[in-house]
Amino acid sequence: MTYCVALCLKDGLVMLADTRTNAGVDNIATFSKMHLYAIPDERFMALMTSGNLAVSQAVVNLLHEGIDTGGRVENLYTANSMFRAAQLVGEAVRRVYVNDGPTLEAQSVKFEVSLLLGGQIKGRSMRLFQIYAAGNFIEATPDTPFLQIGETKYGKPILDRALAYDTDPRDGVKLVLVSMDSTLRSNLTVGMPIDLLVYHRDELRPAVTRRIGDDDPYFRMIRDSWSQALRDAYRAIPRAEWLG
Amino acid sequence: MTYCVALCLKDGLVMLADTRTNAGVDNIATFSKMHLYAIPDERFMALMTSGNLAVSQAVVNLLHEGIDTGGRVENLYTANSMFRAAQLVGEAVRRVYVNDGPTLEAQSVKFEVSLLLGGQIKGRSMRLFQIYAAGNFIEATPDTPFLQIGETKYGKPILDRALAYDTDPRDGVKLVLVSMDSTLRSNLTVGMPIDLLVYHRDELRPAVTRRIGDDDPYFRMIRDSWSQALRDAYRAIPRAEWLG
Numbered sequence: 341m342t343y344c345v346a347l348c349l350k351d352g353l354v355m356l357a358d359t360r361t362n363a364g365v366d367n368i369a370t371f372s373k374m375h376l377y378a379i380p381d382e383r384f385m386a387l388m389t390s391g392n393l394a395v396s397q398a399v400v401n402l403l404h405e406g407i408d409t410g411g412r413v414e415n416l417y418t419a420n421s422m423f424r425a426a427q428l429v430g431e432a433v434r435r436v437y438v439n440d441g442p443t444l445e446a447q448s449v450k451f452e453v454s455l456l457l458g459g460q461i462k463g464r465s466m467r468l469f470q471i472y473a474a475g476n477f478i479e480a481t482p483d484t485p486f487l488q489i490g491e492t493k494y495g496k497p498i499l500d501r502a503l504a505y506d507t508d509p510r511d512g513v514k515l516v517l518v519s520m521d522s523t524l525r526s527n528l529t530v531g532m533p534i535d536l537l538v539y540h541r542d543e544l545r546p547a548v549t550r551r552i553g554d555d556d557p558y559f560r561m562i563r564d565s566w567s568q569a570l571r572d573a574y575r576a577i578p579r580a581e582w583l584g
Numbered sequence: 585m586t587y588c589v590a591l592c593l594k595d596g597l598v599m600l601a602d603t604r605t606n607a608g609v610d611n612i613a614t615f616s617k618m619h620l621y622a623i624p625d626e627r628f629m630a631l632m633t634s635g636n637l638a639v640s641q642a643v644v645n646l647l648h649e650g651i652d653t654g655g656r657v658e659n660l661y662t663a664n665s666m667f668r669a670a671q672l673v674g675e676a677v678r679r680v681y682v683n684d685g686p687t688l689e690a691q692s693v694k695f696e697v698s699l700l701l702g703g704q705i706k707g708r709s710m711r712l713f714q715i716y717a718a719g720n721f722i723e724a725t726p727d728t729p730f731l732q733i734g735e736t737k738y739g740k741p742i743l744d745r746a747l748a749y750d751t752d753p754r755d756g757v758k759l760v761l762v763s764m765d766s767t768l769r770s771n772l773t774v775g776m777p778i779d780l781l782v783y784h785r786d787e788l789r790p791a792v793t794r795r796i797g798d799d800d801p802y803f804r805m806i807r808d809s810w811s812q813a814l815r816d817a818y819r820a821i822p823r824a825e826w827l828g
Contacts, residue, residue: 493737497766501811502818510823518818522741538827548827558824567745569817574746574762577809579754580802583782583792 341529342373342390342490345519346456347512348468348480350505352547353458353539354512356520357388358490360531374535375400377416377459380545385416385425385459386537390490391452391473392444395436399453402432422459422467429457430475437473454489458539466541494526495519509538509547517552517562534559585773586617586634586734589763590700591756592712592724594749596791597702597783598756600764601632602734604775618779619644621660621703624789629660629669629703630781634734635696635717636688639680643697646676666703666711673701674719681717698733702783710785738770739763753782753791761796761806778803 344357357373371393377385387403389396406413407428419425433453441451453473460466468480470487480487482505488496498518507515513536523530538548552559585606591598601617615637621629631647633640650657651672663669677697685695697717704710712724714731724731726749732740742762751759757780767774782792796803 493770494741496770497738497741498814498818500766500769502814510827511818513824513827514818514821522744525744526737526740550826558826562821565821566817569820570742570746570814573810573813573817574742574755574758576813577758577806580757582794582802583754583757 341527343488343492343495343520343523343527343530344373344388344390344456344490345486345488345495345499345516346388346458346468346480347486347503347507347509347516348458348466349485349507349509349512350541352509352541353386353466353468353537354509354516355386355388355456355458355537355539356516357535358520358524358530359533359535360529361393362529365528368529368531370531370533372535374537376537376546376549378545379417381462382544383417383459383461384539384544384546385422385457386539386546387416387429388456388489390454392449395440395451395453396455398436398440399429399432399455402435403429407431407435420461421464422457422461422469425459426457426469426471426477429455429469429471430477433471433473434475437475456487456489460539460541460544462544466539491523491527491530495523498522509540513538514562517559518566521559521563521566585771587732587736587739587764587767587771587774588617588632588634588700588734589730589732589739589743589760590632590702590712590724591730591747591751591753591760592702592710593729593751593753593756594726594785596753596785597630597710597712597781598753598760599630599632599700599702599781599783600760601779602764602768602774603777603779604773605637606773609772612773612775614775614777616779618781620781620790620793622789623661625706626788627661627703627705628783628788628790629666629701630783630790631660631673632700632733634698636693639684639695639697640699642680642684643673643676643699646679647673651675651679664705665708666701666705666713669703670701670713670715670721673699673713673715674721677715677717678719681719700731700733704783704785704788706788710783735767735771735774739767742766753784757782758806761803762810765803765807765810
């Protein structure tokens with residue numbers, strides 16, 4: 341399993357991925373699920389993956405090699421818009437499906453992959469997409485400024501309640517860390533360390549890329565202080581009068 | 585879908601169930617999922633159900649009619665311990681499975697049912713059980729004083745972080761309402777109104793049974809103030825220094 345979450349806010353992108361992969365609970369490993377594509381001052385993109393690891397890696401490799409689209413080889417460095425970049429990711433997913441899908445199906449393994457692509461190209465809008473296993477995709481909007489893939493449910497309530505499009509990305513970092521911590525507590529197949537990215541709109545290079553381990557003092561502080569804050573918050577709510 | 589949650593605390597039980605049932609998103613209805621079995625000053629039990637509605641109702645009806653266990657008809661009013669009561673619920677599930685399971689399976693409908701049974705019989709311990717579709721069951725303990733059935737994930741983080749065995753039941757009410765609200769926000773097939781039960785240890789009768797609707801002032805206050813409290817709480821956490 342996996343948990344990846346991305347925020348597309350007024351002032352920037354915040355993206356966070358865990359690193360655990362597992363084939364059963366007795367076969368776990370650490371793989372980065374965040375891939376960066378950067379030409380400083382020209383473009384910056386980040387891709388996060390979830391699903392079957394072989395499928396995810398095949399998609400990432402195909403994007404790296406480039407996709408032949410009728411005599412022209414395109415990749416995330418040649419795409420002239422974020423929309424085109426999302427299309428290429430979708431096309432890579434479809435090509436892996438054509439190649440691997442039938443055998444996976446014959447062996448009753450589901451073709452599972454889901455990706456988040458965020459970024460910006462010079463002179464264009466900053467955008468965030470979620471690409472499905474069928475290669476189609478949706479985009480985050482100010483109404484719903486976050487997208488999640490993998491084990492999404494435990495970490496969703498905090499985002500539903502506290503996140504808004506105009507949330508400062510530095511506060512967004514707190515929210516995705518809380519969201520990740522809620523998920524880590526409940527699903528053993530989501531695991532540390534975690535990879536964080538912060539991108540400020542129009543900067544065309546990442547502001548922060550950081551691998552956060554169990555011993556990271558800021559993440560430890562978030563874990564501890566958030567639980568305490570929740571306990572304080574619910575105690576501050578008055579008890580129902582009808583409880584006597 | 586359904587969301588039911590029950591707390592087995594030092595001083596009592598708190599149980600909460602939604603009332604929505606659905607067969608597809610275009611066929612929803614309201615059914616109580618909480619069933620009470622009470623002989624004042626002698627015993628008090630509450631049973632909450634999730635899963636296939638026909639299966640749940642069959643189990644409840646069978647428990648009402650009584651289960652013939654070798655010449656003797658037993659029900660939740662005759663059981664002489666909570667353990668025996670949980671066994672009877674499990675036995676009812678198995679009998680429904682024997683009767684309905686093969687046809688459901690032939691029509692590719694999963695035999696799904698899961699129940700929470702909490703209560704106390706005079707002179708015995710207050711206990712809380714979760715009964716599975718196979719009729720087997722587990723019990724809540726001071727280490728894990730809550731059990732959930734149905735759509736459990738959205739409402740779990742708040743319980744993980746804030747609930748403890750020695751939480752006052754009146755505070756437990758706040759936590760299950762927050763947990764329910766998180767679930768209601770994310771899953772349309774969990775719906776209002778909701779049924780709340782509070783039982784104080786050794787009282788052998790319910791302290792509070794209350795149906796809470798959309799217009800309930802206390803629930804509205806919880807919904808509003810909790811989101812505000814979370815926003816305040818995360819803002820109070822310092823931003824990471826390494827964010828600049």
